Amino acid sequence: MNLLEKLDTAAAARKAQLPTGLSAFGIPIEEIYSPTEARIGERRILLLGTNNYLGLSFAPECREAAHEAIDTEGTGTTGSRMANGNYSGHRALEMEFAEFYQCRSCIVFTTGYQANLGTISGLIGAGDVALIDGDSHASIYDGCILSGADIIRFRHNDMVDLEKRLRRLGDRSKNTLIIAEGIYSMLGDQAPLAEIINLKKTYNSTLLLDEAHSLGVLGETGQGLAEKTKLSSEVDFITGTFSKSLCGIGGYCVSNHPQLDQLRYVSHPYIFTASPSPATIAATRAALRLVRNGSKLREQLWRNAQQLYSHLKMVGYQVGPEPGPVVATILDNPQQALALWNGLLENNIYVNLILPPAAPEGKSLVRCSVNAAHTTEQIKHVCQTFSMLHASIIQ
Amino acid sequence: MVEMSQEEILHLLCQRLASFTNTEVEITPETNLITQLAIDSIKLLNLIMELEDNFDISIPLNALTDVLTVRDLANLIYKIKSDSK
Numbered sequence A: 001m002n003l004l005e006k007l008d009t010a011a012a013a014r015k016a017q018l019p020t021g022l023s024a025f026g027i028p029i030e031e032i033y034s035p036t037e038a039r040i041g042e043r044r045i046l047l048l049g050t051n052n053y054l055g056l057s058f059a060p061e062c063r064e065a066a067h068e069a070i071d072t073e074g075t076g077t078t079g080s081r082m083a084n085g086n087y088s089g090h091r092a093l094e095m096e097f098a099e100f101y102q103c104r105s106c107i108v109f110t111t112g113y114q115a116n117l118g119t120i121s122g123l124i125g126a127g128d129v130a131l132i133d134g135d136s137h138a139s140i141y142d143g144c145i146l147s148g149a150d151i152i153r154f155r156h157n158d159m160v161d162l163e164k165r166l167r168r169l170g171d172r173s174k175n176t177l178i179i180a181e182g183i184y185s186m187l188g189d190q191a192p193l194a195e196i197i198n199l200k201k202t203y204n205s206t207l208l209l210d211e212a213h214s215l216g217v218l219g220e221t222g223q224g225l226a227e228k229t230k231l232s233s234e235v236d237f238i239t240g241t242f243s244k245s246l247c248g249i250g251g252y253c254v255s256n257h258p259q260l261d262q263l264r265y266v267s268h269p270y271i272f273t274a275s276p277s278p279a280t281i282a283a284t285r286a287a288l289r290l291v292r293n294g295s296k297l298r299e300q301l302w303r304n305a306q307q308l309y310s311h312l313k314m315v316g317y318q319v320g321p322e323p324g325p326v327v328a329t330i331l332d333n334p335q336q337a338l339a340l341w342n343g344l345l346e347n348n349i350y351v352n353l354i355l356p357p358a359a360p361e362g363k364s365l366v367r368c369s370v371n372a373a374h375t376t377e378q379i380k381h382v383c384q385t386f387s388m389l390h391a392s393i394i395q
Numbered sequence B: 001m002v003e004m005s006q007e008e009i010l011h012l013l014c015q016r017l018a019s020f021t022n023t024e025v026e027i028t029p030e031t032n033l034i035t036q037l038a039i040d041s042i043k044l045l046n047l048i049m050e051l052e053d054n055f056d057i058s059i060p061l062n063a064l065t066d067v068l069t070v071r072d073l074a075n076l077i078y079k080i081k082s083d084s085k
């Protein structure tokens, strides 16, 4: 089979899985009206599948900052942080992140994906071990592959399993990077951070926590799970993204270890790519201030999350293990998931459809993400639609 | 832990694979895991977790790149078990 034929085979398998469902992926959004509404085709659709957790995508402060940066610094940096792309805004944002987390240093990357790639591949290498949660995001897997370290998975959030694997490593546990996420993007559940930290200390390992989905969402000032559990000082490295609650694009790693700065000299995903545009940096700096002071938004977000999660559970949908801004309904097969996804769209609600192999354990997911800008009426409409669809789809 | 020979590991692995894949195909050391037993990437990850428990070892995902047949997998398990002694 040549290279192109291999792609044809993969395309045929995809079509066989979902004969009518191809439009579910990469659906065209024609116009975006607000953090909660857009036009798809000719219809006004309620957006319930974005990562815009605090609803800040149209925040005037961020838009103004971005406009001003374009006018004063131009549209792009045209170079790497290591060369001509290291503007004062990039350095200021790093200092603001370090101060926010009360950490010694921060490195800003061009995306969150690259933050994981660059941090992981800079920290571990051949002969070391990456011990990662089985439900880890692809950027974590890819960072581990890039590193050349041995990659070992532990069962999702299973601390007995994690300990077993640490024990088996013997002496190698001190060269092991344990990787977990604040909130897991598939089922919306949180990592048992206190237990992970106990194990990491017992076995002298190092811990990286990806707060991509928990930044802005958990903790008094929105730092994430580490702040919520008051364990920030025990986590070695925290990575995250600008692309969710901060409504920008970019990523970061913060740490108290002075060695973090060395990554700037060894990490290809940091060096061999252009730095974020001035507008992105300026908008993100403004958004970070809003996130820090966003406790009212967090309260609204959690009210919405609770309302949707408890409703779906009550109606009889199988949902993730705990409430949170990511509310996943778990379906037995792709056809059921597609029917539910279509039914919601027909009722003007956009959610995410996740099919095997992207969904854990061969399940299919219809995943909702609520945000702080959703009104109580919008969430009510979503709840009613899910109730209406339950009988025809689940039975 | 009782020491196991390469042949014993191979035998046990064939048994585990038979129950894991629930297949009519006769499993021999030369059986190809992907083409003959239809073990896709997700099934492989689950199978690895099961085998790790069975043999009390950790099998790094990157070590699987060279594994095609049942015998390759048995050899890998044997090597990891002997290295961890």
Ligand SMILES: Cc1ncc(COP(=O)(O)O)c(C=O)c1O
Pocket (backbone or CB within 6 Å): A111, A112, A113, A114, A116, A137, A139, A181, A185, A210, A212, A213, A241, A242, A243, A249, A250, A251
């Ligand atoms: C857990 C996790 N880490 C990292 C990323 C990558 O973030 P970005 O969109 O900034 O590349 C994502 C986003 O999809 C994610 O869910």
